[in-house]
Amino acid sequence: TSPTFSLPMDKAMITGSLSAGDWPELRLVGGPGRCSGRVEVLHQQAWGTVCDDLWDLNEAEVVCRQLGCGQAVSALGKAHFGPGSGNIFLDNLQCSGVERYLGQCAHSGWSEHNCGHHEDAGVICSGDWPELWLVGGPGRCSGHVEVLHQQVWGTVCDDLWDLKEAGVVCQQLGCGQAVSTLGKAHFSPGSGNIFLDNLQCSGVERYLGQCAYSGWSEHNCGHHEDASVICSGDWPELRLVGGPGRCSGRVEVLHQQAWGTVCDDLWDLNEAEVVCRQLGCGQAVSALGKAHFGPGSGNIFLDNLQCSGLERYLGQCAHSGWSEHNCDHHEDAGVICSDFVLSPSHI
Structure with a gap:
C-alpha cells in the first residue's frame, strides 16, 4: 500500500x-x-x-x-x-x-x-560528479586541475578562474583551503581534452559539479590556459635545520616524501618573510645564503624563488621548477625569524 x-x-x-x-x-x-x-x-x-x-x-x-x-x-x-x-x-x-x-x-x-x-x-x-585530481604539483593537493568525463581525463580552462573555484576543488579533494588560484598552465600544460570553461562557483559548493559552466567541451582555450590550484593541505611542509631553534636555520622543503634544500640564488628578505610567516615564526630578520647554517645533503629542490613577500605559503612564489637548479649545497638558503628561541645548548 x-x-x-x-x-x-x-x-x-x-x-x-x-x-x-x-x-x-x-x-x-x-x-x-x-x-x-x-x-x-x-x-x-x-x-x-x-x-x-x-x-x-x-x-x-x-x-x-x-x-x-x-x-x-x-x-x-x-x-x-x-x-x-x-x-x-x-x-x-x-x-x-x-x-x-x-x-x-x-x-x-x-x-x-x-x-x-x-x-x-x-x-x-555524490557517486558521480566528477572525479577530480591535480597534476604536476608537489603532491596530491596542488597542480593543474583535471576532471574525468566519459572515462577520459581532461583539463579546465582558466577563464573566470579564481579563489572561489579553487576553494571548491580543494574542498572536494579534502585538501583544506585554497591558497592560490593559478592560470596559464602554472604546473605545466595538460594534453588532450579541455572539458570545462567559464566555471563560476559561489565558493560554498561541496563539489565542482555544483558550479555553473559553459558545457562539456565548450571552450575557446588552449592548454597554455589550463587552470591550477595550490591547496593548504599540500604545499609543501617546511622546516628550518641547523639553527638555534625551530625559527632559524637552513630552509628545507618536503617533496615526494623526501626533504631537500633551497638554493640561495635570488634569495632575499621577501622569500625569508614568507618562510617565517608559513612557519608561524614572526617576521624575517635575515635572509642568509652560502650555507650559513651548514650545508644540507641529498636533493636541492628549489632555485630562483621569487616572492613578493606577501604570500602565505612558499608555494605561491615563482620558481625554476622542482629540482631545476645550478647549485651546490654550499649555496643552501637560510633564514632567521623574529620569533627564534635559543635552545639551552646555545645559551
Missing part, C-alpha cells in the same frame, strides 16, 4: 502516489555520468521528464538512492542539464527524503502539470 501523506491545504492538488512495485525505470540524462543529469522516468514505454515545481533535496535524495548513486549533492531546476523533449510525466513531487523509490512519493498524477521543458528537474549525486 502506498504511504499516506499529510499535505498543506495549498498543496491539496497532489492526488496520487505510486507504489515501489509500480514505479518504472528511472534515468539521469545530460550529465557527466550515470549519477548526474536531468531526471527522466519510463511510463507506458515512453521516457518523460519531471517538472521542478516543489523539487528540492528530498526528492533528489530519493532519486540518488534508487539509482545506487550515493547521496544528493544538488537538486537542480530550470533544465540545468538541458531541456528534455516529449512528455512531462510528473509534477509537484513530494518526498520526505527517506523513501527507497521515487514512486513512494506523492505527486499530481501522470501527465498532470503546468510546466514546460525549461523547468525540467535534475540532480547531482
